Amino acid sequence: MANNISTEQSLTKKVWAMATALAGAGIGFTDYITQLTYLLFLKMDAESEEIFSEESAIPSGYQWKDLIDLDGFELVNQYEKTLKQLSAQDNLIGTIYTKAQNKIDKPVYLKKVITMINGEQWLVMDGDVKGAIYESILEKNGQDKKSGAGQYFTPRPLIKAIVDCIRPQIGETVCDPACGTGGFLLAAYDYMKEQSFNIAKINFLNNEALHGVDNTPLVVTLASMNLYLHGIGTDRSPVVCEDSLEKEPSTMVDVILANPPFGTRPAGSVDINRQDFYVETKNNQLNFLQHMMLMLKTGGRAAVVLPDNVLFEGGAGETIRKRLLTDFNLHTILRLPTGIFYAQGVKANVLFFTKGQPTKEVWFYDYRTDIKHTLATNKLERHHLDDFVSCYNNRVETFDAENNPQGRWRKYPIDDILARDKTSLDITWIKQGGETDNRSLSELMADIKEKSQTISSAVAELEKLLANINEN
Numbered sequence: 001m002a003n004n005i006s007t008e009q010s011l012t013k014k015v016w017a018m019a020t021a022l023a024g025a026g027i028g029f030t031d032y033i034t035q036l037t038y039l040l041f042l043k044m045d046a047e048s049e050e051i052f053s054e055e056s057a058i059p060s061g062y063q064w065k066d067l068i069d070l071d072g073f074e075l076v077n078q079y080e081k082t083l084k085q086l087s088a089q090d091n092l093i094g095t096i097y098t099k100a101q102n103k104i105d106k107p108v109y110l111k112k113v114i115t116m117i118n119g120e121q122w123l124v125m126d127g128d129v130k131g132a133i134y135e136s137i138l139e140k141n142g143q144d145k146k147s148g149a150g151q152y153f154t155p156r157p158l159i160k161a162i163v164d165c166i167r168p169q170i171g172e173t174v175c176d177p178a179c180g181t182g183g184f185l186l187a188a189y190d191y192m193k194e195q196s197f198n199i200a201k202i203n204f205l206n207n208e209a210l211h212g213v214d215n216t217p218l219v220v221t222l223a224s225m226n227l228y229l230h231g232i233g234t235d236r237s238p239v240v241c242e243d244s245l246e247k248e249p250s251t252m253v254d255v256i257l258a259n260p261p262f263g264t265r266p267a268g269s270v271d272i273n274r275q276d277f278y279v280e281t282k283n284n285q286l287n288f289l290q291h292m293m294l295m296l297k298t299g300g301r302a303a304v305v306l307p308d309n310v311l312f313e314g315g316a317g318e319t320i321r322k323r324l325l326t327d328f329n330l331h332t333i334l335r336l337p338t339g340i341f342y343a344q345g346v347k348a349n350v351l352f353f354t355k356g357q358p359t360k361e362v363w364f365y366d367y368r369t370d371i372k373h374t375l376a377t378n379k380l381e382r383h384h385l386d387d388f389v390s391c392y393n394n395r396v397e398t399f400d401a402e403n404n405p406q407g408r409w410r411k412y413p414i415d416d417i418l419a420r421d422k423t424s425l426d427i428t429w430i431k432q433g434g435e436t437d438n439r440s441l442s443e444l445m446a447d448i449k450e451k452s453q454t455i456s457s458a459v460a461e462l463e464k465l466l467a468n469i470n471e472n
Contacts, residue, residue, distance in 0.1 A: 011120065012136045018116055019140075022109055031103035032113075033137055034218055037225045038083060039117050041096055042067070047123035057093060059085060068118060072107045079110060095224045095237035099217040131186075131230040138181045138222060154183050154259040154305065155340050161385035162257060162303045162350060163187045165332075165392045170195040170205055172254035177244035177291060179212030182223035184257035185239075189232055206232060211253065212239035245287050248276045249295035256296060259305035260288035262346065278323050281316035285309070289320060289351075293328065298356040305336075308347045312426040321423045324351075325359040325414065332363045333425060334388060339373040340380040352392075362425070363411045365391055369430040399429065406430050 019032050046064035048054045056063055062082040070078055083100040086093050104110045122130060138153060163184070168174050170192040176184045192205055210232065214220050224237040232238065245265075265272075265284050272280075277290045285306050292302055310317060311333075324330050332352035338345060347368075365388045373380050391398065391409040399407030410429060417423065 011133050014116065015133065015137060016140065018113060021112070022104070025106065025109055027104055027109065029140070030218070034221060035102070035104050035110075035113060036117070036137075037221055038086075038097060038100060039067075039114060040122065041093075041225065041228075042082075043117050044123045047121060051121075051123060057091075059089075062086060067114060071111060075110060075114075076102065076105060076107050092224070092228065092233060092235055092237050095239065095241070096221055096228070098220050098224075098241050100221070131226070134226055134229050135186075138226065153181060155380050156183060156187070157380050157382040157385065158305075158336070158340065158350075159183045159187045159257075160382050161389055163191050164389050165352065166255060166257065166301055166303050168192055168255045168257075170201050170209075173209055173211065173251075174255040174257060175211040175213075175253040175295065176256070176258045177213045177295070178258050178260040178288060179214050179223055179239060180219060180259070182212060182226045182239065184259070185210045185212050185223075186227060186230055186232070188255070188257060189227075189230070207235070210238040211251075213242050213244045214239065215241065215243040217241055245272050245274070245291055248274065249291065252295055252297040252300070254297055254300050256292045256300070256302040256304065258288070258292060258302075260285060262307050262348075279316045279319045283309070283313065283316060286313070286316055286320055289324075293320075293324065293355070296355040299354065301352070301354045303350055303352045305348050305350050308349065308426060310351075311349060312422065312424045314422045318422045321425060322418075324353060325417065325423070327355070328359065329354040329357045330359045330362055330425075332365070332392060334365045335368040335428075337368045337371040337373055339375065339378075359414050359417075361411045361413050362417055363392075363395065363409065364427055366408045366410075366428060366430050369428060370433045 015036070019029050022032050023029065042058065042064040045056055045058050049056045058064075062085045067075065067078055067082065080102045083097060083102060086097040087100045088094065089097070102110075104113065135156070139156075168188045168191055172192075174185065174188045176182075179185060189205065189210060192209070193202075196202065210227075212223055212227075214223060220237075220239055220241040223239045224233065227233050227238060262285060265282075272282075272287055274287075274290075276294055277287070278293075279290075281287060289304065289306065289310065292304060296302055311321075330351060330353040332350075334350040334352075336348045336350065338347060341348070367385070367388060372378060373384075387408070397407065397409055397411060398404060399410035408430065412427065417425065
């Protein structure tokens, strides 16, 4: 175990040092990790051939051995031909190399990355070690504010707590229709893999149980490789590059775990025209929620991370909430603090619901009021959510109006919810204690800068509107 930790730490350090060196040459971290993924897959294929005498899955002329001895622009040209060839494959390879492009066009830096990868044997490395190394790289990518990759990386301690509550069982199907780098699918797999040693069940888990969708080719590459390095989807990736919202779900699933993207739909996306939706709206999160409600089997369970506006927005929001309360058992809402996501200022909640029974009561756990987490000084860890998981399983209120008004675990009968304006689920009861802000100076400055940029953008938009009004 100690050797595994040592290997993981030393390799992560080596990979990160290379990232720093390339950053000085203008090669961003997201570009680096993508090329690392492409090259690492080629190296592992070569090891499979050399160590285990297995036939290469890569077409002849485009393998690791066809790159390793090249230099200069001859290397760059061969690498780019390889990416083009592999992106056209109709299997796991094609998924990992989805719309692959070379982002390291300077031969000397491409050679450095290849040499680093060639200096290790990756295939024989323990799957948990390989996976942990890759996960740590993805997390560092999420921390990089310039890349914007934080939106694809849900904090792993939160994911583990959610999975510990949902308890997926081997034999069930699990879907994440906005899978990012695959964190939810991976956590569900880890939870299920020790539940049975039956070969048929294990094969189902490895090849059929998990389904992920993302509409960003780069993210599909990272998710597919992340799962592959953990031993999942070794023939065909469970992740596909699609827009989940464009069409009705083709299959129903037992479990949904997701953190759909916040904000508006990306520019260039197809307009949503879904006849199966409960209500038409341009709100991206409400559309993802509708999609997930529809793709659950009767009796299926879901845990979805959603922003605050889903709890209180009128119109379409109220319509969907009422449907969620009548056709589903929305039994639990976990209110999350800011400071745990790599995207700054996010106010979010986890909605837990089961399909097929009406809601009788909603349990709320307030892990927001007076909770201070920062990515630098008090990062969210799994143990911080132990009390929530315990409350989720035991269903005994800790709130008491007289004896414990600050109790974080409280239930509301459905009649109380339905009587609220717009059927709002935006509920708080704990009085803020005025705890000191323990963010670092750099974090405070970053927050101030981000808010000032938001204000500046809003002012600029208002000025444009006023200009148009004056012209008319």
